[in-house]
Amino acid sequence: MNVHFLISLLSNYKIMAQLQKSIDKRNALIKATIELVNNNGFHATPMSKIAKMANVSPGTIYLYFENKQDLVNQTYIEVKAEYTKYAFANYNEDACVEKSFEVIWKRIADFKLKECEYAFFLAQCDNTPIIDEASRQEGIKHLQPLLDLWARGKQEGVIKPIDDYLLYAYSINPLSFLLTIQKRAAFTLSKNQIEEAYQAAWDSIKLK
Amino acid sequence: MNVHFLISLLSNYKIMAQLQKSIDKRNALIKATIELVNNNGFHATPMSKIAKMANVSPGTIYLYFENKQDLVNQTYIEVKAEYTKYAFANYNEDACVEKSFEVIWKRIADFKLKECEYAFFLAQCDNTPIIDEASRQEGIKHLQPLLDLWARGKQEGVIKPIDDYLLYAYSINPLSFLLTIQKRAAFTLSKNQIEEAYQAAWDSIKLK
DNA sequence: AAAAAATGAATGAATGTTCATTTTTTAATA
DNA sequence: TATTAAAAAATGAACATTCATTCATTTTTT
Secondary structure (H helix, E strand, C coil): CCHHHHHHHCCCHHHHHHHHHHHHHHHHHHHHHHHHHHHHCHHHCCHHHHHHHCCCCHHHHHHHCCCHHHHHHHHHHHHHHHHHHHHHCCCCCCCCHHHHHHHHHHHHHHHHHHCHHHHHHHHHHHCCCCCCHHHHHHHHHHHHHHHHHHHHHHHCCCECCCCHHHHHHHHCCHHHHHHHHHHHHCCCCCHHHHHHHHHHHHHHHECC | CCHHHHHHHCCCHHHHHHHHHHHHHHHHHHHHHHHHHHHHCHHHCCHHHHHHHCCCCHHHHHHHCCCHHHHHHHHHHHHHHHHHHHHHCCCCCCCCHHHHHHHHHHHHHHHHHHCHHHHHHHHHHHCCCCCCHHHHHHHHHHHHHHHHHHHHHHHCCCECCCCHHHHHHHHCCHHHHHHHHHHHHCCCCCHHHHHHHHHHHHHHHECC
């Protein structure tokens, strides 16, 4: 269900305003969830605190989400969708594999380092059992363009003919580690270091 | 406090047996903690379950650990120590940088893929706020030999002159991702793929 | 005035921790 | 060695707290 499409169908401004209000509330809840889980962990994030941070009554959460698990699942899916949307926003398939990869990689780096709250939340979900397997699967879907690019790269002999998991582990996932360090140590990756990181990523998967 | 040193001081076998029993109980608690946290997450791992799995009364846990947080902290430190001990067990500084790195890398891979319960637990702790910052610091200490090797490699112009965090992110950390995949997808890295992973690791940090 | 949305106090289940009691171990004595 | 009293370890029921969730009531919107 695409919210913007729905809105475009509505002629009544009051309804639109109402709907916007609902969306705002939902977003506030998701934002609060991310912030609290990031700082305290899932185990120390009660619904009451989420409600308070979102300026909403605890009961209201249940108008938007089935239960706590559902809230976290949906938060995960939403953040993951934003992540991949950002990653592929300005990607077109015309460029050569190496250039295309660089563009995508840098968008991902951009997202992870700038929207580091989002990225940290994803890292937590990806490394713990707090997310349903179904939601996890849902989150992976949008990565297809990258997999397609790699397939092309393998065919052209530009990228190592190894499993996609390996390619991902070495060229993309390290960014998650770096962002975690950055968040924890109050240390910031310089522009130069991002370039070095990109080189390491490309070196690890390029052929010859 | 080194337990083996203590034992060597004791002449009375009964005391030794007693001490062994205590150690067994403590180990059972730590093992249960790892297993439950891995499968259910920290938030869904009550002390009562840990006690049950360790065949111990809930109250007994508090004879060995201050509280739940302390139990998890100590579990983390213990597992991390085992990990690094294993990693550097057969390392000697005589070989060349590349060979030394390969030896350490393969030991780490070995540990992470064979003792995958341990490694998965570490990955969880490293990516969430369930561990005290102090315990985290404690866990990092034993990584020094690798940092020293990298320093030597940089000096000799064999390894890229980039931050250790970057070296770690690209050459070591990807194994954590691979092990997570392996645990989740019931997919096993083949011997060949481990070799490919090593190549990717080395390619990402080697100079030239 | 009717309908919908939001509230927040109340509920009941779950959880971390304690402590009075029981069980096991130790050390002394016969 | 056998007996026994003191000490230590372990137990698990009980406690206090916290938390997710509900629902009767209030507020807001139609």
